[in-house]
Amino acid sequence: MSHLSRRDLLRASGAGLLALATGSALAACGYSGSGSASGGDADTGTVTVWSWATAAAALRGVVPAFEKDNPGIKVDVQDIGNPAIWDKITVGLAAGGQGLGDVLHIGCDYLPGYLEKFPGGLANLSEYGADSYKDKFAKGLWPVVTGKDGHAYALPWEVNPLGFFYRKDYFDKAGIDPAGLATWDDLVAAADRFKAANPGISLIGINKAANPDPDLDFLQSLMQLQGAFYFDLQGRITFGSEPDVRALATVKRLDDAGLIADAPGDQGWATLMKAGRLAVAPMPAWAAHYLETKFADQSGNWRLTKPPAVIAGGKRTALVNSTHLAVAASSPRRRAAWKFVEYALTRTASVNSMFTAGGVFPALTEAYADPMYSAPSTFYGGQPVLRTFADLAVDGGDPTNYSGDYARALKLASDAQTKVFLKGGDPAAVLQDAAKQLAQQTGRSTA
Amino acid sequence: MTAAAEPAAPSVPLAEEARRTHRSARWRRTAVPYLLLAPALITFGVFKAYPILDSLLLSFTTGSGAATRDAGLANYRRLLDDPLFWTALRNTAEILVVQVPLMLGLALLMAAGINSVLVRWRAVWRLGVFMPAVTGLVATGVMFAFLLNTEHGAVNWLLDAVGLPAVDWLGRPFWARMSVVLVLTWHYTGYNAVIYLAGLQGIPKELYEAAMVDGAGPVRRFTAITVPALRPVLLFTVVLSTIGTLQLFDEPYVLTGGGPDNATLTVSMYLYQNGFRYFDFGYASAVAYALTLLVSVLGAVQMRLMGERGT
DSSP: OOHHHHHHHHHHHHHHHHHHHHTOTHHHHHHHTOSGGGOOBOOSEEEEEEEOHHHHHHHHHHHHHHHHHSTTEEEEEEEOOTTHHHHHHHHHHHTTTTTOOSEEEEETTTHHHHHHHSTTSBOOGGGGTGGGGGGGBOTTOHHHHBOTTSOBOOEEEEEEEBOEEEEHHHHHHHTOOGGGOOBHHHHHHTHHHHHHHSTTOBSEEEOTTOOSSOOOHHHHHHHHTTTOOSBOTTSOBOTTSHHHHHHHHHHHHHHHTTOEEEOOTTTHHHHHHHTTOBOEEOOBTTHHHHHHHHTGGGTTTEEEEOOOBSSTTOOOOOEEEEEEEEEBTTOTBHHHHHHHHHHHHSOHHHHHHHHHHHOOOBSBGGGGGSGGGGOOBTTTTTBOHHHHHHHHHHHOOOOOOOOTTHHHHHHHHHHHHHHHHHHOOOHHHHHHHHHHHHHHHHOOOBO | OHHHHHHHHHHHHHHHHHHHHHHHHHHHHHHHHHHHHHHHHHHHIIIIIHHHHHHHHHTTEESOGGGOEEOTTHHHHHHHTOHHHHHHHHHHHHHHHHHHHHHHHHHHHHHHHHHOTTOSSHHHHHHHHHGGGGSOHHHHHHHHHHHTOTTTOHHHHHHHHTTOOOOOTTTSHHHHHHHHHHHHHHHHHHHHHHHHHHHHTTSOHHHHHHHHHTTOOHHHHIIIIIHHHTHHHHHHHHHHHHHHHHTOOHHHHHHTTTOSTTTTOOHHHHHHIIIIISOOHHHHHHHHHHHHHHHHHHHHHHHHHHHHHHO
């Protein structure tokens, strides 16, 4: 018995009960009007938007102007919370779209899964003209919103290029200029000099035992800097590929050189940072604001530069992650919903007002012309950090396919990394093993 | 004939009516209990029987949402080749073999202690022993996560105070498993001790008096009277603890998340991951049925081994 047939059964029994209760055939008609395939293209009515935290608040800021320019459409932005929103969307899609908001804020780690597991659950936005915006966003994002059929199912909102935040005071003491580090191996080569000048200070903090959750952001970044990930764009497993092995081998070399501190538990990293025991934070755009507010007493000590490449001459940009707005296929007012998405995400004024209000770094590249991206920041010693991220986003990264099996892949990659940290595992061997397991678990082929 | 037949004629429908009345009365009588039972039966059917059956059907499918399709026995075949499932099973077995005897042994000693007339304020002791069993599992997990913290935990502080090296309790595979054993033992020993205490109080005092007259010491009395008399209670706790450990989820989930490197991954946690993290409900159902089979077989074996001699 499939989910689908059980759902139909429930729906039928529900309709039957309603029909019994009202003695009217209208009840059954009411049911036939909803469901996944039966959304509508109305361009008026109230559009419900599901988002979370500051992003929801930022989105609300766009609503008055939109409603003024689009009479007949009202917008209700709801803060569903993260991670609660993923369960709610999953349940809604599994129920054939019933109960879903009209517009859904979806991360790049969930979008491909929803497209794969619930085909027809999200509206095809190419039908409304989404493709005309293809080149307006940071390079590497369009493939993320494109389904296997080549149509767009969302528009990019937020993009997070990878940055290399560093403690200038520590590097100065060691006489090293991070801007001059071309590769991560250059950092390994300078390890002794750095440690001699800064006893007790490590470069990066990682929760080595992955307890209670995986800590894979750094490893993933090293893969993404090479245009690689756990899957290729066709969805084949690439765990054992040369770039992936190189990424984990780089982590191992950094660890062997004594540059990686263990950051146990979910507070480990923050504890090390607070104590000033970490000199580098390889983190994306959103961290600019985060570091500034969370570790305010270290103001003036931090700087930002491009991340080093993994191999000599390699790429120094990676788009770590992104979030998007999609329209539920079950929405009875898909056109109105699309109008709001288009209004919010393709106009410089909207995305920049949302960036100011909620810190969501825009994917729309023409937004970076605004002078605020060149403003100096005290926390970063007067450096215009946003300009660095804007430049990195314009450079663009290679697209990352998270696929519908990201959660599984993340767990297996985490296990592989833990084996390297705790048991001295060989990067190539542990990743080959992970690839084999992932293939066994998902039925995907290995590239 | 006619005269005799005449009064008989209306008696046929009368008899029929009487029978009907009787039948409807009987039906009413039988229906009432069923009606009274109906809410429970319907609730059981909807929330227990249906999910149990549906899960069985689900275990023969793959994919989720609109992409669900039949998979035959593929999930069960996959189970046999899945190293993580076997890791989870091995972890569960290791925890079972170490933890259950340790906990039940301690519980028995504890019960004998608080049952002794030599102990004062027995009620306070009993309360203290049972207290951990009523502590919420999540609270327990969080509390032990603090206690076992490598750098700031009280346990390592104590070890340091007596000159022992600090232990990375939650970060090393072996110690993470030991931590789970520790938490389980802390949480459930008192619960079992209370069950044993009830059993102990049912043993006739005369047996002990006779044994004392015969010159049996405390150890001999414990092994020759207490343990055999407690056999049904022992069986009960062994079977319950075995089933409980096979279904172990909360403690490792809160304490270690199954890590490091799956050292504390249990079968139930693996089931949860497949179902609610990877949305692979078909495979999760297959894991559930494999676990059910295991619990049934192990339970039956224990009943056979211990039950026969006990009765």
